[in-house]
Amino acid sequence: MSSFEPFFNYSLKKYKYRDDTKSDVLLAINTFPGLKPHYEDYVFIDGSNMMLLQLYGTIPTKYNGIVYNIPIKVCLMDTHPCSAPIVFVTPTATMQINSGRYVDQNGKVDLPYLREWNYPNSDLLGLLQILSIVFGEEPPLYARQEAINQPPPPVYPRPQPTNQTPPPVPARSQPSKLTPPPRYPTKRTPNPPAGGKRQAQPAPCSMSNIEDQTTDSSTIDEELDELQKLQGLLRCKICKVRRVALAYQPCGHCVACLECGSNVQSCPTCPDNGANTRRTVKILFVP
Numbered sequence: 661m662s663s664f665e666p667f668f669n670y671s672l673k674k675y676k677y678r679d680d681t682k683s684d685v686l687l688a689i690n691t692f693p694g695l696k697p698h699y700e701d702y703v704f705i706d707g708s709n710m711m712l713l714q715l716y717g718t719i720p721t722k723y724n725g726i727v728y729n730i731p732i733k734v735c736l737m738d739t740h741p742c743s744a745p746i747v748f749v750t751p752t753a754t755m756q757i758n759s760g761r762y763v764d765q766n767g768k769v770d771l772p773y774l775r776e777w778n779y780p781n782s783d784l785l786g787l788l789q790i791l792s793i794v795f796g797e798e799p800p801l802y803a804r805q806e807a808i809n810q811p812p813p814p815v816y817p818r819p820q821p822t823n824q825t826p827p828p829v830p831a832r833s834q835p836s837k838l839t840p841p842p843r844y845p846t847k848r849t850p851n852p853p854a855g856g857k858r859q860a861q862p863a864p865c866s867m868s869n870i871e872d873q874t875t876d877s878s879t880i881d882e883e884l885d886e887l888q889k890l891q892g893l894l895r896c897k898i899c900k901v902r903r904v905a906l907a908y909q910p911c912g913h914c915v916a917c918l919e920c921g922s923n924v925q926s927c928p929t930c931p932d933n934g935a936n937t938r939r940t941v942k943i944l945f946v947p
Contacts, residue, residue: 664697671699671713674738681740683902685713688784694718694729695788702735702746712736716750719788721795730795732769734784744777745787749800756804763800772884780900786891790884896920897928906940914943 664686672678689695695717702712713736718729731750737743747769751757759765773782773790896902898920906921907914913927926937 667697667699671697674711675713676739677741681713681736684741684784685715685736688788689715691785692717692719692788694720695732695734710738712738713740719792719795721792721799723796723799728799730791730799730801732791734787736784741779741783744774744782745784747771747774747787747791751801754804755801758798758800758802760798760800762794762798767800769800773888780895781888781892783891786888790887793883793887898924905943907943908937909939909941911937916940918942 668678668682668685672681675681685697689697695715698714698716699711700714701709702714703709715732715734715736718731720727721730722728731752733748733750735746735748737745749757749763749767749769751767757763757765757767762771763769769791771787771790771794773787776782894903896904896917897915899917902917902919904914904916905918906916908916908927908930911927911930913929915927915929916924921940925940930936
């Protein structure tokens with residue numbers, strides 16, 4: 661974390677809530693290491709611009725049992741975390757946007773979590789977790805069909821050997837191993853018939869198709885509500901900002917973070933202000 665100190669000192673100097681923004685960003689990038697902070701110029705719809713702290717990179721999401729890395733950009737307003745971020749899906753040249761309920765044709769993300777942003781109940785980590793769930797239900801990107809059907813490179817014949825001595829070839833270093841590009845879901849369409857126009861083909865009848873047709877938006881909304889409730893349970897009941905990390909004994913209530921628990925020695929939720937509290941136990945959440 662110390663390596664980010666000079667960066668945050670420079671990028672957050674115009675932010676109203678520097679410490680809260682810094683802790684919110686650090687928690688998010690530690691949980692989602694595919695995201696990196698940048699300080700860049702952001703252009704609004706009305707043409708005005710502002711230097712904002714932004715997160716670039718990918719977040720993992722599981723679709724049909726396969727984990728995909730979805731590229732996104734998160735722009736934090738200078739009043740963060742009291743103001744909701746602006747989120748975009750950022751496709752590369754080999755991808756195309758799959759606009760739907762939560763992503764428009766320009767890649768801008770619109771979620772109930774963003775529209776109802778209410779700090780400290782809403783934070784950056786919760787937003788990224790919800791994005792991972794929503795993108796798994798409805799992928800925002802598809803691989804371009806022309807990129808999938810791209811022909812292999814041509815193979816040229818070998819030159820015929822001659823009696824002339826070839827010139828010396830300079831030594832080359834070993835080629836570096838390239839990381840294969842991430843895969844993305846593909847949108848499959850039937851091939852057109854020989855007559856020319858594409859005809860609609862009925863999908864095969866199966867139980868999975870029937871289940872997919874009867875699925876509505878209420879399933880995702882219920883999952884989002886459940887996730888928000890879980891985040892509220894993990895929030896410190898004293899400062900309402902940090903996550904719980906201490907459990908009081910013998911009652912077992914886990915309601916305070918490390919900072920608040922060190923100052924409040926009795927359980928705040930027990931009768932008589934936790935008069936029977938004997939000690940606190942540190943709780944570790946393993947991802």
